Every structure is written in C-alpha cells, then in structure tokens.
Amino acid sequence: xxxxxxxxxxxxxxxxxxxxxxxxxxxxxxxxxxxxxxxxxxxxxxxxxxxxxxxxxxxxxxxxxxxxxxxxxxxxxxxxxxxxxxxxxxxxxxxxxxxxxxxxxxxxxxxxxxxxxxxxxxxxxxxxxxxxxxxxxxxxxxxxxxxxxxxxxxxxxxxxxxxxxxxxxxxxxxxxxxxxxxxxxxxxxxxxxxxxxxxxxxxxxxxxxxxxxxxxxxxxxxxxxxxxxxxxxxxxxxxxxxxxxxxxxxxxxxxxxxxx
Amino acid sequence: xxxxxxxxxxxxxxxxxxxxxxxxxxxxxxxxxxxxxxxxxxxxxxxxxxxxxxxxxxxxxxxxxxxxxxxxxxxxxxxxxxxxxxxxxxxxxxxxxxxxxxxxxxxxxxxxxxxxxxxxxxxxxxxxxxxxxxxxxxxxxxxxxxxxxxxxxxxxxxxxxxxxxxxxxxxxxxxxxxxxxxxxxxxxxxxxxxxxxxxxxxxxxxxxxxxxxxxxxxxxxxxxxxxxxxxxxxxxxxxxxxxxxxxxxxxxxxxxxxxxxxxxxxxxxxxxxxxxxxxxxxxxxxxxxxxxxxxxxxxxxxxxxx
Numbered sequence: 015x016x017x018x019x020x021x022x023x024x025x026x027x028x029x030x031x032x033x034x035x036x037x038x039x040x041x042x043x044x045x046x047x048x049x050x051x052x053x054x055x056x057x058x059x060x061x062x063x064x065x066x067x068x069x070x071x072x073x074x075x076x077x078x079x080x081x082x083x084x085x086x087x088x089x090x091x092x093x094x095x096x097x098x099x100x101x102x103x104x105x106x107x108x109x110x111x112x113x114x115x116x117x118x119x120x121x122x123x124x125x126x127x128x129x130x131x132x133x134x135x136x137x138x139x140x141x142x143x144x145x146x147x148x149x150x151x152x153x154x155x156x157x158x159x160x161x162x163x164x165x166x167x168x169x170x171x172x173x174x175x176x177x178x179x180x181x182x183x184x185x186x187x188x189x190x191x192x193x194x195x196x197x198x199x200x201x202x203x204x205x206x207x208x209x210x211x212x213x214x215x216x217x218x219x220x221x222x223x224x225x226x227x228x229x230x231x232x233x234x235x236x237x238x239x240x241x242x243x244x245x246x247x248x249x250x251x252x253x254x255x256x257x258x259x260x261x262x263x264x265x266x267x268x269x270x271x272x273x274x
Numbered sequence: 275x276x277x278x279x280x281x282x283x284x285x286x287x288x289x290x291x292x293x294x295x296x297x298x299x300x301x302x303x304x305x306x307x308x309x310x311x312x313x314x315x316x317x318x319x320x321x322x323x324x325x326x327x328x329x330x331x332x333x334x335x336x337x338x339x340x341x342x343x344x345x346x347x348x349x350x351x352x353x354x355x356x357x358x359x360x361x362x363x364x365x366x367x368x369x370x371x372x373x374x375x376x377x378x379x380x381x382x383x384x385x386x387x388x389x390x391x392x393x394x395x396x397x398x399x400x401x402x403x404x405x406x407x408x409x410x411x412x413x414x415x416x417x418x419x420x421x422x423x424x425x426x427x428x429x430x431x432x433x434x435x436x437x438x439x440x441x442x443x444x445x446x447x448x449x450x451x452x453x454x455x456x457x458x459x460x461x462x463x464x465x466x467x468x469x470x471x472x473x474x475x476x477x478x479x480x481x482x483x484x485x486x487x488x489x490x491x492x493x494x495x496x497x498x499x500x501x502x503x504x505x506x507x508x509x510x511x512x513x514x515x516x517x518x519x520x521x522x523x524x525x526x527x528x529x530x531x532x533x534x535x536x537x538x539x540x541x542x543x544x545x546x547x548x549x550x551x552x553x554x555x556x557x558x559x560x561x562x563x564x565x566x567x568x569x570x571x572x573x574x575x576x577x578x579x580x
Contacts, residue, residue: 110300113297114301117297118552119556119559121521122555125536202422202424206426209426209427209522210425213426214521233433243430243433244434250427251423254422255419257422262418
C-alpha cells in the first residue's frame with residue numbers, strides 16, 4: 015500500500031517533467047476550460063493546466079504533511095522518553111507547556127508565525143508540528159513509564175547498563191511500533207490542516223499550487239467551472255482511502271500479534 | 275460521609291479552577307507578548323502621517339502608555355480583558371468584544387445544532403444495530419472513511435452539490451455549514467459511541483441485566499447511561515473544536531461565525547480582533563476542560579481528579 019503512494023509520487027514527478035505545460039504557465043485565452051484531450055482536467059481561472067497543478071499541489075501538500083509529522087514524531091517521542099528521566103521540578107513547566115499547546119488553537123499559532131516570519135511553506139509545517147507534538151509526547155511518555163517499571167529493565171540495570179543504553183535499546187524499541195502507527199493515523203489530520211491553512215491564505219502562496227489553494231481558487235467559480243473543485247476533492251478522497259485501508263491493515267496485524 | 279465527599283468535590287473543583295485561571299492568564303500574556311513580535315509600529319498604524327514629527331510621536335507614545343515597562347502594559351491589558359475593554363478594531367473601528375461576541379453566538383448556534391443532529395443520528399443507528407442485531411461491517415468502513423475525510427473536502431462536496439442543484443448560497447444561511455459539520459462529525463462519533471457501548475456490553479452487569487430478563491431496549495438505555503461521561507466530554511471537546519476549527523467551512527459558505535471573523539481579521543491585518551479571537555477561543559477551551567473535569571467527577575464516582 016505504501017508502495018502505491020510512493021509509485022504515485024514518482025509517476026507524478028515524471029509526468030510533470032514530460033508534460034508540455036508548467037504549473038505556473040498562464041494562458042488567459044484558455045480560462046476555465048472544461049476537461050478535454052488537450053487539458054486532461056481542464057484549466058483554472060488563469061488558464062493554467064489543472065492536471066499539472068494538481069500533481070504539483072499534491073506533492074507540495076504531502077511534503078508539508080509528511081515533514082511536519084516527521085518533525086513532531088521525532089521531537090515528541092524524544093521529549094516523551096527524556097521526560098521520564100528528568101526530575102519533578104522540570105516536569106511541571108513541561109506539562110504546562112503542553113497544556114498551553116493543547117488550548118491555544120493551532121490556526122492562531124499559524125497566524126502569529128505567518129505575521130512574524132512571512133507567509134509560506136514553513137507556517138504550515140510549524141502549525142501542524144505544534145498540533146501533533148503533544149500527541150506524540152503523551153503516547154511515548156506513557157509507554158516509557160510502563161516499560162521502565164518492568165522487571166527486566168530492573169535486571170538490566172543490575173547488570174550495569176547505562177540509562178542511555180536502556181533508553182535506546184529497550185524503551186525506544188518498545189515505543190517505535192506505536193509511534194509508527196500514530197504517524198500513519200495523523201496523516202489525514204495533517205493533510206486536513208494543510209488544506210485549511212492554504213485555503214484561508216496562511217499557507218502555501220500562489221503561484222505554487224497546493225490542494226487548499228486550488229480549492230480556494232475554484233470555490234469562487236463553482237457555478238461556471240465545477241471541475242476545478244472536483245479534481246482535488248477526488249484526489250484527496252483517493253489518498254485518504256489508501257491511508258485508511260493501510261491503517262486498518264496495520265491495526266489488524268497488531269491485533270493478531272496480541273493474540274499470539 | 276456523603277457530606278465529606280461533596281466537600282472534597284468542591285475543593286477539587288476549586289483547585290482545578292485556580293489552575294485554569296492561572297493558565298488563562300499565562301495564555302493571555304503570551305498572546306500579548308507574541309503580538310509584540312509582529313512587525314509594524316502601532317503609532318504609524320494608528321496615526322500615519324500625523325506622527326512623523328519626533329515631538330508629536332513622543333507625546334503619542336506617552337499618551338498610549340507605550341513608554342511604560344512591558345509588565346505594566348501587560349498588567350493593564352489583563353485588567354482590561356477582565357473588565358470587558360478589549361480595544362477597537364483597526365479595520366472597522368467597532369468594539370472588539372462586540373464583534374467577537376456576535377460571531378461567537380453564531381458559532382454556538384452551529385455547534386449546538388450540529389451536535390444535536392449527530393447525536394440523534396448516531397444513537398438511532400446504534401439503537402437499530404444493538405437492539406435489532408443488525409451488525410454490518412459496511413457501516414464501520416463507511417464510518418472510518420467519514421472520519422478521515424478532511425473537513426474542507428466535505429465543504430467542497432456540499433458546495434458542488436449546491437451548485438449542481440442550482441441552490442443559492444445566502445450570506446449567513448446556516449444550512450450548508452450545518453450539513454458539512456454534521457457529515458464531518460458523524461463518522462467519528464459513530465465509532466466513539468459504538469466502541470463505548472461495546473465496552474459496556476462486555477461488562478458483567480450487562481449479562482446480569484440480560485439474565486434478569488430486561489428487554490433489549492431497556493439494556494440499551496442502561497448502557498447509554500453508563501457511557502454518559504464519555505459521550506458528554508466528547509461532545510464538549512467537539513464544541514471547542516468547531517469554535518476554533520470551522521474557519522474553512524464558515525469562509526466557504528460565508529457564515530458569520532468565529533471562523534469568518536478570523537479570516538476577515540487575518541486578511542485585513544486587524545490585530546486587536548485577532549488577539550480578541552485568540553483569547554475568546556482559549557477561554558472557551560479552558561472552560562470546556564473545566565466542565566469535563568467536573569462532569570467526570572460527578573457522573574463517574576470512580577474518577578478522582580486530585
């Protein structure tokens with residue numbers, strides 16, 4: 015299943031380089047054309063080829079979501095594991111920072127980041143990472159706490175293993191499957207946030223396309239050119255279905271492992 | 275004994291309340307300090323050409339209190355938040371509290387109606403499933419797909435439907451955003467309610483009820499009572515999510531709720547409204563957290579929130 019997504023990305027890159035159009039090539043004579051042989055998915059409000067824009071936009075959106083999941087998963091699981099080692103005095107400020115991140119809406123964080131550093135790709139990555147960071151932190155912390163009181167950890171300690179050794183070889187290894195599953199589960203949420211932020215203009219800026227951009231562009235012309243909105247909607251639908259099937263399958267594998 | 279536990283409950287609620295008030299003040303201060311990082315000088319924004327002269331500028335800075343130390347400014351700002359003086363919108367000149375409050379009411383209407391619809395539909399489906407024993411896996415697959423579809427995609431599906439049916443989109447019409455939010459929440463709530471009900475049905479007391487000869491619908495109602503704390507807290511968290519997160523849907527269908535206010539303030543760089551929006555949403559989420567804690571303590575005697 016994952017290979018299907020990778021294949022999809024590879025094909026989209028190849029098609030984009032083979033195609034006669036570019037994603038930011040404006041042709042005002044051919045505005046809002048419906049799908050035809052020349053333009054497979056039609057053209058948008060400025061006469062740009064929608065198929066190429068969609069492929070490029072999908073890549074941008076997926077890249078933003080995957081990058082932010084990678085950042086929050088690695089940082090979140092790291093702090094989650096380390097937080098079990100440090101003393102109570104540091105624990106309280108850390109907890110209140112995560113409470114803070116839970117309560118302040120991520121769209122507001124995105125707005126502040128955008129005003130302070132300029133609009134663009136990084137705003138989306140930071141906003142999604144802030145949203146997912148506490149989730150990974152909480153999960154890894156719970157796992158680390160349950161693993162560290164197991165008897166076998168105690169015997170390894172008695173043999174003379176260092177804290178770092180236990181952290182890397184036992185606790186991190188126990189936490190890894192859960193973090194991996196959680197990363198796949200958070201892909202729909204990350205994509206959803208990317209679409210929302212780009213839609214209201216906080217995220218990826220034109221002429222670079224992203225799914226949210228294309229939809230925001232098409233909404234204004236929904237009555238005359240519905241194909242602009244239909245194409246990204248179907249594309250996201252397909253991706254979400256693939257991710258959904260993937261996570262269902264992983265869930266099933268995990269359940270079977272538990273039974274054995 | 276009972277009196278003791280009630281007193282204990284009151285003490286814990288008071289403790290949580292104090293923690294949340296501290297958190298609220300921390301959030302307001304950090305929003306205020308974050309807003310200072312935003313480029314642009316308030317004097318130039320407010321007075322423009324008038325403030326070019328050095329002397330006039332100094333007088334204005336003094337009048338606005340911008341020459342005072344930052345903690346004094348912050349304290350007076352927090353005081354103003356509590357007395358209801360939230361400043362004026364740069365863009366329209368209206369009172370920020372008024373603007374935010376109006377859209378807040380509109381958003382609450384959306385929250386209330388969509389949650390009501392979702393709960394009704396979910397319980398109807400679950401009643402049919404549990405009482406008449408129609409357990410289909412197709413419904414599960416649909417529910418899990420419904421959960422993962424981004425809300426913006428739901429919005430564009432409904433928008434396409436409206437465009438194809440040639441229905442007009444009226445400013446402030448509640449139907450389209452209500453439809454989208456209901457559809458988007460349906461899958462998640464169905465799965466949540468179902469798993470909590472399944473948990474109840476696995477408990478020994480359900481078996482006892484069955485052996486006592488209660489009818490299936492009575493057992494269903496008893497199971498509902500048992501899963502009430504979870505249901506209520508899920509609904510409350512959803513209210514917070516809609517108030518903060520329906521931005522795309524409200525912008526798409528031009529519904530004058532919190533989301534549209536945010537987008538308009540964002541595009542016109544209306545910082546006072548943005549800050550007011552952030553404070554209102556944070557306050558709502560804090561109150562929701564508090565209510566969830568209290569509900570759990572009252573409805574589920576096993577929970578100890580000390």
